[in-house]
Amino acid sequence: xxxxxxxxxxxxxxxxxxxxxxxxxxxxxxxxxxxxxxxxxxxxxxxxxxxxxxxxxxxxxxxxxxxxxxxxxxxxxxxxxxxxxxxxxxxxxxxxxxxxxxxxxxxxxxxxxxxxxxxxxxxxxxxxxxxxxxxxxxxxxxxxxxxxxxxxxxxxxxxxxxxxxxxxxxxxxxxxxxxxxxxxxxxxxxxxxxxxxxxxxxxxxxxxxxxxxxxxxxxxxxxxxxxxxxxxxxxxxxxxxxxxxxxxxxxxxxxxxxxxxxxxxxxxxxxxxxxxxxxxxxxxxxxxxxxxxxxxxxxxxxxxxxxxxxxxxxxxxxxxxxxxxxxxxxxxxxxxxxxxxxxxxxxxxxxxxxxxxxxxxxxxxxxxxxxxxxxxxxxxxxxxxxxxxxxxxxxxxxxxxxxxxxxxxxxxxxxxxxxxxxxxxxxxxxxxxxxxxxxxxxxxxxxxxxxxxxxxxxxxxxxxxxxxxxxxxxxxxxxxx
Numbered sequence: 001x002x003x004x005x006x007x008x009x010x011x012x013x014x015x016x017x018x019x020x021x022x023x024x025x026x027x028x029x030x031x032x033x034x035x036x037x038x039x040x041x042x043x044x045x046x047x048x049x050x051x052x053x054x055x056x057x058x059x060x061x062x063x064x065x066x067x068x069x070x071x072x073x074x075x076x077x078x079x080x081x082x083x084x085x086x087x088x089x090x091x092x093x094x095x096x097x098x099x100x101x102x103x104x105x106x107x108x109x110x111x112x113x114x115x116x117x118x119x120x121x122x123x124x125x126x127x128x129x130x131x132x133x134x135x136x137x138x139x140x141x142x143x144x145x146x147x148x149x150x151x152x153x154x155x156x157x158x159x160x161x162x163x164x165x166x167x168x169x170x171x172x173x174x175x176x177x178x179x180x181x182x183x184x185x186x187x188x189x190x191x192x193x194x195x196x197x198x199x200x201x202x203x204x205x206x207x208x209x210x211x212x213x214x215x216x217x218x219x220x221x222x223x224x225x226x227x228x229x230x231x232x233x234x235x236x237x238x239x240x241x242x243x244x245x246x247x248x249x250x251x252x253x254x255x256x257x258x259x260x261x262x263x264x265x266x267x268x269x270x271x272x273x274x275x276x277x278x279x280x281x282x283x284x285x286x287x288x289x290x291x292x293x294x295x296x297x298x299x300x301x302x303x304x305x306x307x308x309x310x311x312x313x314x315x316x317x318x319x320x321x322x323x324x325x326x327x328x329x330x331x332x333x334x335x336x337x338x339x340x341x342x343x344x345x346x347x348x349x350x351x352x353x354x355x356x357x358x359x360x361x362x363x364x365x366x367x368x369x370x371x372x373x374x375x376x377x378x379x380x381x382x383x384x385x386x387x388x389x390x391x392x393x394x395x396x397x398x399x400x401x402x403x404x405x406x407x408x409x410x411x412x413x414x415x416x417x418x419x420x421x422x423x424x425x426x427x428x429x430x431x432x433x434x435x436x437x438x439x440x441x442x443x444x445x446x447x448x449x450x451x452x453x454x455x456x457x458x459x460x461x462x463x464x465x466x467x468x469x470x471x472x473x474x475x476x477x478x479x480x481x
């Protein structure tokens with residue numbers, strides 16, 4: 001082990017900056033009066049913005065640090081930009097929401113930043129030990145944030161459920177890492193690849209990889225590791241749910257791609273078959289279960305599960321040299337699509353939500369189009385994007401996904417994706433029908449940052465659908481080679 005040098009530290013400079021900023025903010029917040037916690041939110045956003053700027057300066061950099069344990073490349077930079085943007089959107093949604101719900105505390109923003117730090121480390125991890133550390137760093141703040149609305153029993157229940165099941169899933173990752181180490185004698189992703197090439201035990205390696213896949217399956221809410229999602233999404237503060245549903249997915253899929261494309265390409269055939277089953281089950285179960293939901297948060301929870309299945313579809317042909325890169329680029333493109341649409345949808349939900357969980361039934365959206373036409377139009381855009389209906393970015397994203405699946409020879413999976421998208425139209429359009437065709441008198445909370453988030457994401461969802469090429473090009477250049 002060599003002594004770290006400046007190149008090692010430059011590899012994780014944005015991450016170091018964000019973690020140091022978080023620690024300082026934790027101390028500074030002690031001196032900010034309770035009624036002025038908006039300053040904490042501003043400083044948290046400033047820290048994320050500075051880190052985003054540093055991350056952008058690393059575009060084109062391809063370097064390994066700390067004896068190859070962390071990497072900075074096009075993939076990590078792409079994912080980190082998306083994560084930092086998610087953090088900024090998460091603060092925008094939480095700024096007025098926490099005050100309105102009586103849960104405004106400075107620790108909220110510090111915990112959010114620490115979670116983003118763990119997610120960023122996850123995208124750069126090139127060693128299974130670092131993957132585990134990143135998983136804990138991103139998860140523990142989320143456990144606390146899920147239970148942040150104390151003394152609300154639903155929020156406390158959400159935090160406990162998420163913690164217990166999350167700890168159980170982390171155990172799978174640790175045990176899988178131990179088996180992989182036993183088979184190869186290393187936890188380095190590149191070292192594992194070379195050990196397999198030199199005749200390491202395939203049986204132990206396969207079992208270890210399967211256990212690691214279970215842990216990642218929990219983090220991205222793939223069936224059958226999704227059971228925590230509806231209760232946690234419903235019970236957690238809505239601003240937390242919005243951030244969690246986007247950030248955790250980005251980090252989980254980034255780790256999935258990094259680990260399995262680098263360390264386990266020899267198992268690509270076996271893993272692809274397992275991912276095929278996971279993707280199909282996740283799309284079917286998520287969409288079918290969402291149909292019966294009347295609570296908007298639970299409906300979006302099952303919607304989130306379904307979209308994890310669509311993104312998993314892109315990872316099925318990753319071992320195919322001819323179409324693997326295009327397929328994964330389609331998955332990264334869809335992640336961007338999902339993040340934009342998801343934050344916009346949750347911004348509308350927060351706008352209508354009242355204290356004590358009121359305003360969260362789909363029936364509460366009756367009459368929204370008549371009273372607040374702009375808000376209803378934005379929600380319609382998001383619902384159409386989730387379905388994959390033009391002219392929205394969701395349509396382009398699903399087109400890329402289905403095209404990649406067919407090119408890889410997975411016609412059956414593409415058919416399942418199309419059919420489940422048609423099924424999803426029922427519950428997404430139910431929201432639109434309620435807004436436009438039922439009488440009601442909804443009231444909203446007018447908060448500047450909520451309005452900005454809703455407008456920007458809605459406009460981006462439509463406008464980018466006409467010029468998606470540059471975004472797909474960015475996703476293509478971010479592929480791990």
